[in-house]
Amino acid sequence: MKMRAARMHGYKQPLVLEEVEVPKILPTEVLVHVEAAGMCRTDFQLVDGYFTALDLPFPATPGHEIAGSIAAVGAGVPAASGLAKGDQVVVVGGWGCGECDQCRVGNHQICGKGRWPGFGLYGGYGEYVPVPYQWLIRLGSENNLKPEELAPLTDAGLTPYRGIKKLQQAGVLGPNSILAVNGLGGLGMYAVQYAKLLSGGSLVVALARSDEKLAIAKEFGADVIINVKGKTLDQVRKDLIRETGRGEFNAVIDCSGAEESIGLGTGLLATSGAYCSVGLVGNRINIPLFPLVAREQTFYGSFWGNYVDLSEVIELAKKGQIKHQINIVRFEDVNDCLDRLRDSDFVGRAVLTYK
Numbered sequence: 268m269k270m271r272a273a274r275m276h277g278y279k280q281p282l283v284l285e286e287v288e289v290p291k292i293l294p295t296e297v298l299v300h301v302e303a304a305g306m307c308r309t310d311f312q313l314v315d316g317y318f319t320a321l322d323l324p325f326p327a328t329p330g331h332e333i334a335g336s337i338a339a340v341g342a343g344v345p346a347a348s349g350l351a352k353g354d355q356v357v358v359v360g361g362w363g364c365g366e367c368d369q370c371r372v373g374n375h376q377i378c379g380k381g382r383w384p385g386f387g388l389y390g391g392y393g394e395y396v397p398v399p400y401q402w403l404i405r406l407g408s409e410n411n412l413k414p415e416e417l418a419p420l421t422d423a424g425l426t427p428y429r430g431i432k433k434l435q436q437a438g439v440l441g442p443n444s445i446l447a448v449n450g451l452g453g454l455g456m457y458a459v460q461y462a463k464l465l466s467g468g469s470l471v472v473a474l475a476r477s478d479e480k481l482a483i484a485k486e487f488g489a490d491v492i493i494n495v496k497g498k499t500l501d502q503v504r505k506d507l508i509r510e511t512g513r514g515e516f517n518a519v520i521d522c523s524g525a526e527e528s529i530g531l532g533t534g535l536l537a538t539s540g541a542y543c544s545v546g547l548v549g550n551r552i553n554i555p556l557f558p559l560v561a562r563e564q565t566f567y568g569s570f571w572g573n574y575v576d577l578s579e580v581i582e583l584a585k586k587g588q589i590k591h592q593i594n595i596v597r598f599e600d601v602n603d604c605l606d607r608l609r610d611s612d613f614v615g616r617a618v619l620t621y622k
């Protein structure tokens with residue numbers, strides 16, 4: 268049987284749209300029919316060679332945000348898993364080794380030997396993906412979410428969730444706290460919502476360079492929006508004082524990762540504030556040491572999310588607590604869409620479908 272796939276045959280080249288064999292599954296794998304695949308900044312970064320350290324084998328199929336249905340279940344998949352043909356599922360990223368210290372405490376997404384769909388032969392930019400049975404979450408019969416809403420939740424809608432949980436655990440959120448969401452790309456639009464859901468009443472300030480994105484952030488619950496385009500740190504501080512009466516953030520989740528974004532966020536971080544980076548646009552962080560030490564600030568890296576984090580996100584979505592901002596992309600348009608992602612042209616998440 269054949270399927271459509273958009274594959275990389277080398278770095279810095281357009282994806283090749285082709286008909287290829289549907290993957291065979293191992294006995295402990297499940298074949299997932301991809302109904303929607305979120306398109307992430309990471310995908311064009313992969314194409315552009317940002318992750319050359321991965322030693323990617325070619326051809327490679329991008330696409331690590333996957334929702335669909337089960338097309339086949341391997342003969343060795345335990346009946347206790349409850350997985351059956353036709354079930355609606357999302358794919359959990361970061362398939363850990365199961366043996367290391369990180370895997371043992373459930374943080375399989377930071378396992379040193381982990382694998383991902385979308386960073387090898389198979390990914391969501393192809394119509395079928397083999398997945399080890401442990402890494403699926405079933406939606407159940409009461410599911411009322413569409414595949415295109417579900418797919419982005421496995422990364423864009425998951426990564427900021429874990430990041431804000433870290434800030435929550437750091438004890439910097441609550442009624443007298445200001446939490447900034449820095450950057451409103453695919454991740455930031457979800458971050459604003461988790462900022463409201465998880466921050467115990469913190470004032471949520473969204474920072475971005477696009478009025479259009481800021482308007483949606485306001486709709487999604489941001490208390491204050493500030494357009495930072497072309498502004499110095501002091502100008503942003505003045506805007507913040509005008510809007511909130513205070514000139515610093517107690518917590519920041521950085522969904523961009525660009526050098527200027529981190530400079531702004533850390534420059535406005537309060538004493539004993541906490542900063543969490545989830546965005547990966549830039550390469551380096553360059554922040555002054557003395558304020559970090561003398562003001563006892565904390566910096567967190569937060570990567571993707573684990574099975575528990577994703578289960579919580581899916582549950583919130585099922586209960587209607589997450590709003591979706593989706594742009595449907597047809598399979599034929601996948602290369603155009605990658606170009607638009609390079610230009611940060613999308614408001615919300617681009618999602619590939621095969622209809």
Ligand SMILES: [Zn+2]
Pocket residue numbers: 307308309310331422423
């Ligand atoms: Zn991603």
Ligand SMILES: [Zn+2]
Pocket residue numbers: 363364365366367368369370375378379380381
């Ligand atoms: Zn491991």
